[in-house]
Amino acid sequence: MAGWLFVSPATLLFLIFIAGPFVFAIGLALFKWDLLTDPEFVGFDNFVKLFSDPLLPRVLGNTFIFAFASIVTHIVLGLLLAIAVNRVISRSLSYFLRVAIFFPFLISWAAVSLLWKYVLDPTFGFVAQYAGMIGIDTPNFFTDPAWALPAIIFIDLWHTLGFTFIIMLAGLQTVPTDLIEVARTDGANAWQVFWRVTLPLMSPTMFFAVIITFIGAFQIFDPIQIITKGGPQNSTTTIVMYLWEKGFQAFQMGYAAAVAILVFLIVMGVTLLQFWGRRRWVYEA
Amino acid sequence: MRFRRGRTALSVLAIATTGVLVAGCSGGGGGDPSGSAGGGESGELTFVYLGDADQQKAFNALFAEFNKKNPDIKLKAQGIPAGNWADYSNTVATRLAGGQTIDIIQVATEGQRLFASKGVLEDLGPYIAQDQQLVDDYWADISPKLKQFNEEFASGPNGEVLFIPGGFNTMVMYLNRSVFEAAGVEIPADGNWTWEEYLAAGHQIKDKTGAYIQAAGSGYFIDAMPWLTTNGASTFNADWTVPTFNTPAAVASAEMARQLVAEGLSPEPGGQFDVEAAYKQGKLASLTGGRWPNIGIRNLDMVDETVIVNWPTKVANGSPVGWDAWNIAKNSKNKETAWTFIKFLMSKEAGEYFASIGGTIVPARESVAASSFFLDNAPEGSIRLSEAMDYATPIPSIDRGAEAQKVIEEAWLTIISGQGDAKSTLDAAQAKLESLVANK
Numbered sequence: 001m002a003g004w005l006f007v008s009p010a011t012l013l014f015l016i017f018i019a020g021p022f023v024f025a026i027g028l029a030l031f032k033w034d035l036l037t038d039p040e041f042v043g044f045d046n047f048v049k050l051f052s053d054p055l056l057p058r059v060l061g062n063t064f065i066f067a068f069a070s071i072v073t074h075i076v077l078g079l080l081l082a083i084a085v086n087r088v089i090s091r092s093l094s095y096f097l098r099v100a101i102f103f104p105f106l107i108s109w110a111a112v113s114l115l116w117k118y119v120l121d122p123t124f125g126f127v128a129q130y131a132g133m134i135g136i137d138t139p140n141f142f143t144d145p146a147w148a149l150p151a152i153i154f155i156d157l158w159h160t161l162g163f164t165f166i167i168m169l170a171g172l173q174t175v176p177t178d179l180i181e182v183a184r185t186d187g188a189n190a191w192q193v194f195w196r197v198t199l200p201l202m203s204p205t206m207f208f209a210v211i212i213t214f215i216g217a218f219q220i221f222d223p224i225q226i227i228t229k230g231g232p233q234n235s236t237t238t239i240v241m242y243l244w245e246k247g248f249q250a251f252q253m254g255y256a257a258a259v260a261i262l263v264f265l266i267v268m269g270v271t272l273l274q275f276w277g278r279r280r281w282v283y284e285a
Numbered sequence: 286m287r288f289r290r291g292r293t294a295l296s297v298l299a300i301a302t303t304g305v306l307v308a309g310c311s312g313g314g315g316g317d318p319s320g321s322a323g324g325g326e327s328g329e330l331t332f333v334y335l336g337d338a339d340q341q342k343a344f345n346a347l348f349a350e351f352n353k354k355n356p357d358i359k360l361k362a363q364g365i366p367a368g369n370w371a372d373y374s375n376t377v378a379t380r381l382a383g384g385q386t387i388d389i390i391q392v393a394t395e396g397q398r399l400f401a402s403k404g405v406l407e408d409l410g411p412y413i414a415q416d417q418q419l420v421d422d423y424w425a426d427i428s429p430k431l432k433q434f435n436e437e438f439a440s441g442p443n444g445e446v447l448f449i450p451g452g453f454n455t456m457v458m459y460l461n462r463s464v465f466e467a468a469g470v471e472i473p474a475d476g477n478w479t480w481e482e483y484l485a486a487g488h489q490i491k492d493k494t495g496a497y498i499q500a501a502g503s504g505y506f507i508d509a510m511p512w513l514t515t516n517g518a519s520t521f522n523a524d525w526t527v528p529t530f531n532t533p534a535a536v537a538s539a540e541m542a543r544q545l546v547a548e549g550l551s552p553e554p555g556g557q558f559d560v561e562a563a564y565k566q567g568k569l570a571s572l573t574g575g576r577w578p579n580i581g582i583r584n585l586d587m588v589d590e591t592v593i594v595n596w597p598t599k600v601a602n603g604s605p606v607g608w609d610a611w612n613i614a615k616n617s618k619n620k621e622t623a624w625t626f627i628k629f630l631m632s633k634e635a636g637e638y639f640a641s642i643g644g645t646i647v648p649a650r651e652s653v654a655a656s657s658f659f660l661d662n663a664p665e666g667s668i669r670l671s672e673a674m675d676y677a678t679p680i681p682s683i684d685r686g687a688e689a690q691k692v693i694e695e696a697w698l699t700i701i702s703g704q705g706d707a708k709s710t711l712d713a714a715q716a717k718l719e720s721l722v723a724n725k
Contacts, residue, residue: 035382036403114557121556124563143555143702231695232704248375249687 022264028257035251046258055234055242060266062149063218063238069153070217071210077157078164078209079202082172083194085165098169102162109159109222116155117142117227145235148228152236155223160216164209171205172198200283207282211274218267239263327357328622332389333380335373336364336645340580343643350638351629358622369504370395370607375687388619389626392448394607395682395690397439398525401447402684407613408445412624423449423631426650428674431608438525438679439610448610449627452636452646454575455604455673456511457593458499459582459664464570468493476594476669480515480541483597487550490570499571500560501542501551503698505690506605506680507573511596512538514603514678520693520718521681528718530693531711537599539700539707546701554702561585576670577645579663593666595673606677609646647671685721692717 029046033039050056081101088094104112119125122140131138141151175198183197221240224230230237230245237245240263247256336344341364348360367373370393377390392400400406413420424432427450435450465472468490473482487498502508505520513519518534521527529535545551552558563569565585572578573596582591595602611627613620629635636648640659647670648654654671683689696714699705 035378036400036405117557121552121558122554123552123556124558125556140553140555140702143553143698143704145704229691232699232702233695245688245691248379249691250685251378 025257025260028254029261031254033253035253039254042254046255047261049255050258050262055237058234059237059239059242062234062236063220066149066153066156066220066238067214067217069150070156070220071213073153073157074161074164074213075206075209077161078168079206081161081165082168083198085169086172098166101165104159105162107159110226112155112159113223113226116151116158116223120151142228143232145233148232148236152220152223152228155227156217156220159223164213167205167209167212168202171202174205175201203282204284207274207278211271214270214274215267218270219263239266326355326622326625328619329359329361330388330619330622330626331386332360332362332391332626333365333377333387334362334391335367335370335393337366340364340577340645341366343580343639343645346642347635347639347644350635351626354629355625358625360626369506369690388614388617388623389611390614391451392610392612394434394438394610394680395686397448397610398682399684399686400612401439401441404442405615406441406447407615407617407620408441408447409449409613410446412613413446416628419628419631420449423650426633426652428649428651428671430674430677431649434606434608434679435610438682448612449631450649451609451611451630452639452644452649453606453608453674454506454577454646455606455670455677456507456573456575456596457604457666457669457673458596459572459574459578459591459593461496461564461567461570461587462590462592464490464494464496464567467567468496468570472592473594476666477602478594478597480597480599484544484548484550487545487570488548491550494567494570496568496570497552497563498545498550498569499573500558500563500569501546501554501701503554503694503701505693505697506607508542509539509693509697510605510678510680511573511603512542514605515596515601516541516599517601517603519678519681520689521683525681525683526722528715528722530696530718531708531715534600536707536711539697539711541599542697543701543703543707547703554698575645576647576667579667580643580645582664583643583662588662588664591664593664593669595669602673602676604673604677605680606674607680608649647674683722684725689718689721692721 028039030041030043031039032042032045085094085097085101088097107115120127120141122128122138122143128138139147141147179197179201180193183193188196219240220238221244224236224238224241225244228236230241239259243256243259243263246252246259332348334344344362344364348362352358352360365373365376367376373393374396377387381387431450431453435448436444436446439448439450441447460472462472465486468486470486470489478486483498490496490498510520513535516534516538518529518532518538520530520535522529546553560569560572561581561584564572565587572582582588596604611630613623613627617623633650633653636650636653637656637658640648640653640656641661648659651671653659655668659671660667681689692714696710699710700707
């Protein structure tokens with residue numbers, strides 16, 4: 001009884017904010033509803049419409065590109081930064097670096113998006129201004145379809161790298177130093193120590209970071225909504241942005257719910273795939 | 286950019302109802318025409334409107350005036366800061382769907398037809414009949430065009446009156462006198478100039494002072510429609526049933542907007558910069574907007590340094606117009622009280638007060654728009670905002686307006702940023718608009 005009471009607050013929150021809306025969304029996906037009038041049962045029409053939408057492949061493509069780029073940049077740079085900071089001997093400098101790298105993560109997406117809109121403004125932004133001084137013609141990051149998604153990827157990296165860095169740093173500090181010393185004693189150079197000792201022992205942490213990064217990146221919305229609104233020419237329309245447009249611009253709530261179900265299935269599918277694949281590269285002590 | 290708020294096409298109109306029960310002038314109101322109980326001079330009203338922090342100050346002052354005369358009516362006003370009417374409507378719709386009770390909702394042109402078609406609004410006929418003299422006084426003092434537009438675009442399916450139009454906005458240019466003088470460019474005394482004269486002015490200003498003539502953007506109301514209407518074009522035909530976004534005149538308008546960017550007369554679109562600061566520093570020769578830039582102009586202490594002129598023309602004067610409107614929801618439980626508030630909003634006193642404290646719209650009453658309440662502490666030429674109603678085009682707002690707005694703004698941005706040529710881009714946008722009209 002005591003156990004049930006202890007878990008009841010978390011269970012209640014889960015039921016109200018996660019399980020309940022999830023079940024509601026499944027039901028809503030079977031209806032046509034514009035928020036203003038009564039819903040109309042349409043069965044699986046929303047799903048048929050979804051899978052015949054010519055825009056869906058583009059939207060999913062943008063989302064997977066963003067997620068993949070996010071994972072690669074976060075893991076590589078997060079790890080490199082963690083290794084670099086971990087080697088800093090000065091304690092105060094180490095603290096300063098951790099705070100500085102993590103700090104952007106604390107800023108709201110609205111502030112981050114607005115900040116980068118100013119910084120990357122093609123005329124008055126300081127990137128364009130300083131690049132112009134040295135003869136570099138910067139692209140119009142938010143109106144050029146070739147640059148808009150990379151710009152969003154970069155802004156997301158700037159904002160959230162600190163979180164991955166902290167995870168990597170924590171993982172790095174769990175690597176037993178005696179194993180590293182033994183490896184060095186046996187003649188391993190720095191690269192071999194990193195590749196054969198550190199990285200395998202870090203693999204569970206990296207696996208966690210990959211899972212978390214994918215789940216978050218696949219649902220990217222805020223900077224796109226604030227900066228590019230899915231444009232130019234749908235080049236930054238991701239699946240959640242698409243869901244928002246269908247639900248709150250087109251007022252097709254049932255269709256938006258169908259998109260939400262698709263997001264859930266993809267994220268769950270990829271996560272299960274990653275768990276299945278972990279045996280190939282994650283070192284279990 | 287702070288100045289680039291204001292009207293943009295908005296199709297979602299979440300509930301426009303909220304009735305304001307007009308009871309004041311009729312001395313007590315008698316019985317409720319709809320049968321609901323209660324008088325109209327007490328109660329609680331929840332009211333939402335589009336307004337950021339600056340605008341909320343002006344609205345709050347207006348509400349305080351209302352409360353002086355109606356101390357028993359508690360008005361809970363919620364300003365929703367949104368970049369455009371589409372986002373505002375989405376927010377309101379979401380709140381309503383989430384169960385929030387809202388008695389009064391400011392409804393813009395962009396959403397009036399949508400709500401009128403959903404059968405959620407009360408027929409105001411009985412309320413108007415109950416206070417006929419007051420309403421007739423109001424009709425007599427507003428532009429006949431505004432009344433006509435309200436009947437044509439915002440009536441119920443059987444011609445019933447669902448909305449009382451409030452203030453409106455048209456599009457003009459606010460010119461920085463200092464920049465024009467420094468460049469040796471004469472500001473048109475009658476407020477009229479042509480596209481060619483505007484381009485020439487832009488070049489001269491850029492050469493002599495380095496300033497840009499205006500900021501380029503892709504807002505439906507504030508950027509696309511002024512260039513379209515001054516060349517005899519529009520996004521839709523007169524009754525909003527057929528898209529006309531790729532006519533030769535529309536293509537020419539888009540090319541004109543692109544020309545400003547391509548020739549370095551406007552900053553490249555796509556980012557964000559402080560428009561007010563640039564205007565104050567003389568880096569921007571003009572601001573564009575309706576009445577709303579006036580708040581910023583006052584804050585910058587540049588009222589005397591600014592003069593308002595009409596949008597440059599190609600074939601004739603042109604401007605989009607969008608107007609606020611008030612209505613009563615069928616399921617409102619405070620109809621009589623809401624009508625009291627509507628009557629207040631219709632009153633000359635409210636119009637004068639709101640104009641004088643820095644309202645962001647042109648008063649519906651022509652007597653107020655031509656009075657010192659509206660024209661004092663405002664740039665020279667402010668009368669042109671209301672005069673523009675004579676040639677203005679209602680901002681086309683079809684049922685799927687938010688989606689249409691996105692198509693229009695995306696196409697305009699593609700063109701002005703040089704990512705696509707005007708003809709093919711507008712052709713593609715036209716096809717999408719036709720699809721939206723066909724699939725209501």
